Amino acid sequence: MNEKYAIGIDFGSESGRAVLVSLKDGTEVADHVTPYPHGVITEHLPSGVELGMEWALQHPDDYIEVLRKSIPAILKTSQVNPIDIIGLGIDFTACTMLPIDKEGNPLCSDSQLADNPHSWVKLWKHHAAQEEATQLNEIAEQRGERFLPRYGGKISSEWMIAKIWQILKEAPDIYEKADQFVEATDWVVSKLTNNLKRNSCTAGYKAIWHKQDGYPSEAFFEALDPRLKDVVKTKLRGDVVPLGTAAGGLAPDIARITGLTPGIAVAVGNVDAHAAVPAMGVVSPGKMVMAMGTSICHMLLGMEERDVEGMCGVVEDGIIPGFYGYEAGQSAVGDIFAWFVDKAVPGYVYEDAKKANMGVHxxxxxxxxxxxxxxxxxxxxxxxxxxxxxxxxxxxSGLLIGATLQTKPEEIYRALLEATAFGTRKIVDAFHYNGVPVEELYACGGLPQKNRLLMQIYADVTNRTIKVADSKQTPALGAAMFGAVAAGGDNGGFDSIVTAADRMGRVKEEFIEPIPDNVQMYEKLYQEYSRLHEHFGRGENNVMKRLKTIKAHAKSRVTMKTN
Ligand SMILES: Nc1ncnc2c1ncn2[C@@H]1O[C@H](COP(=O)(O)OP(=O)(O)O)[C@@H](O)[C@H]1O
Ligand SMILES: O=C(CO)[C@H](O)[C@H](O)COP(=O)(O)O
Incomplete structure (x- = not known):
């Protein structure tokens, strides 16, 4: 039999990246990145309609553009015969969701609806549904809903139900017109296969679905809003299927635009960080995988369901079948460094960096x-x-303390790197001291490749060894592995993700070890971080929230004046 291959596509926040991998040993034969033409839409729609505070949308056509550009590009570079590519898998940011019509088309592609921002894709970092999330949490707590502890006690505004509720409240016509609300990962797979299948990973982590209990009850949804009572039966309808299941064969129209063979197995959708876990060879507890990019997702396997404060969720089989998959995260990491470099660094730094032939970072x-x-x-x-x-x-929101007239930009940059490491330490401790041990860290994503100092700081602050992915596109490699599982062992793929991880998952040989002196000093600084964390984060001082309210009032007064 010829050597067999699979394709994985990682749909990130700014771009989509495709890799073609050998199923013999996981070698990445070719990769290609397609930046989204519309990027992240935060201020106004392409038509000019202004968006509110905390909005983040995307254009669904950009995802199809990734298929159209990146798949032919990797076929061309690799010169692999498409006949030998037996499976395709994708992973996505999540919860990135959209309303679709009966034909499966995004509502924003209807010119009658396109000027309504609620018809567009809401990206994971759309944070404008906080009011709904807060209310949802209060109601769930009052009702003693069993699902709350599985999500660390709180459902996030980034997730499906808060986003749907925001649509219902602010644009009831869009809610009415939506035949279904779907995760973007499931929508792209439906375009690839003409088959809409909801995957258990996004359903479990982002839409409060549970393997035994299903979604929350009608009574709960009714308590949120009587109009939501039947949302599960109607707008979230459809079976939820496990990771690695084949959603179907590749549709002929997609085969035509990509150059792939029609009918090859396409796996159900997955989430970026979750797909990265088997790609690093992690298929057992004790090893926390950090997908480090614009944000960080922390992934961990456990043998039982435990309550851990503030985790994003625990889902049975949510990452690797046979284990409870735990997720936590930080909603900005690389994005904070980007903010500093783009918005707060003095001109001389740019000049000095240029003279030294270096990037500003x-x-x-x-x-x-x-x-x-x-x-x-x-x-x-x-x-x-x-x-x-x-x-x-x-x-x-953010806080910087201790600056003086002598403080230099690089000191602030270092403090920001350290702050994100302290944030990760909070997460590590929350798991480790609540019955889900974290013995070592595994890092993938853009940051470990870009910033060695950052990685040393993480090792020192957490006092743990860090193993780094030996892949340029770890989530995409994981997605390809799930594609090969969807194809199955009899067709040259794999019968399980554990076998695929064994053969294809890998980390670099060199590990990052904590430096004992640094560990000691960071322990002191972490205590200071923890004091600030408690003071500003747990209601002792709500200045950050008050400032947001003042800002919103000030903004609405400016708008009123200019109208
Ligand atoms: N040298 C660097 N050090 C730290 N952060 C960096 C550096 N270069 C880029 N970044 C940040 O990395 C992030 C992009 O990470 P990446 O993993 O490539 O993307 P994504 O999160 O979209 O998958 C951006 O937020 C960017 O600001
Ligand atoms: O919440 C998520 C996964 O559960 C998002 O997908 C993630 O935070 C976005 O990842 P990235 O910053 O790497 O694009």
């Missing part, structure tokens, strides 16, 4: 590496995009 990293832990005298809270774990509050 690299230049700042090099300067920041000259400081010892504690030497900057500053500390930050990493809440530039709210807090996902353990506080689960998107209304929180």
């Amino acid at each position: 690299q230049w700042l990293e090099k300067q920041a590496a000259n400081y010892k832990p504690g030497e900057t005298g500053i500390i930050a809270l990493d809440w530039w995009n709210g807090n996902r774990s353990v506080l689960v509050d998107t209304e929180l």
